[in-house]
Amino acid sequence: MKHKDALRTLKNAKGQVEAVIKMVEDNRYCIDISKQILATIALLKKANVQVLNSHLETCVKSAIFSEDVEEVDRKIQELEEVISYLNKIV
Template structure:
């Protein structure tokens, strides 16, 4: 079971909204809209995706990592390593 299962519908709703924003940006490019306006929308989509990622990360920490740490041992080590790598990917992007 995923840590985000309780908020799955909210995440899907946000992702659909982001998908619509991306389609809007594509139309802006097709219609030769002003570069700064396109970049502003790209920035908005980027922030929206970051918000989704941070929400998923929080749920992962709250559910998956907490549960693994309670079990201890290799499972805990694996979850902590996995989560550290995910955070590193988020920070680099």
């Protein structure tokens, strides 16, 4: 399964979010909460990179080897959309 690394990272992020919720409920120090939120964001970004790498190694590679030009164009279009979205949120 190509997504196993991303799944592991997402589960870590889920645990981190649960810990942050507990910190807020316990009225912990704001800076400590913020640092944990930033750590969670880093994990989510890492998971996204893992998913995109998997997409390149499986879906895109498969499209290229199929020699279906329309499918390759679709995969390129998808990646262009993700890159465009990433540039908007940065």
